[in-house]
Amino acid sequence: MNKGIQINVTGGKNVGFDTIVQGSYTHIGSKDNPERNINDEAFIQVLKDLNNRIVQSPQEKQEIDLLKSDLSELQASFKENKPFKWGSLAESAKVFHEKYGWAGEIIKKIFLNVNFT
Numbered sequence: 001m002n003k004g005i006q007i008n009v010t011g012g013k014n015v016g017f018d019t020i021v022q023g024s025y026t027h028i029g030s031k032d033n034p035e036r037n038i039n040d041e042a043f044i045q046v047l048k049d050l051n052n053r054i055v056q057s058p059q060e061k062q063e064i065d066l067l068k069s070d071l072s073e074l075q076a077s078f079k080e081n082k083p084f085k086w087g088s089l090a091e092s093a094k095v096f097h098e099k100y101g102w103a104g105e106i107i108k109k110i111f112l113n114v115n116f117t
Helices: 040-056 058-080 089-099 101-111
Strands: 019-021 027-029 036-038 114-116
Touching (some): 040 058, 040 101, 058 089, 058 101, 089 101
Antiparallel strands (some): 019 027, 036 114
């Protein structure tokens, strides 16, 4: 069983989602430009989990602080509906997974809580 986020990005720099299907069978095609929304509770929970990890493993504090900084930038992009510094949402998820694979179970809570409207 693979734990963490696994996303394959192909096609060059500007890769879009061809199809996004939510539990309600909402369909968004690659030509749609949906507004991204993220539940702030997901970020709050992830920050709590990271703070708990610092308590358990103080030697990881510096790396966790870097992750928290990147998460703050991601959250700001969501709130302002601006492009992510890492590219598309899929590319951003891939960068987070490659850079912070050790926190995959924690990080995926954010990417699983993205809503498109």
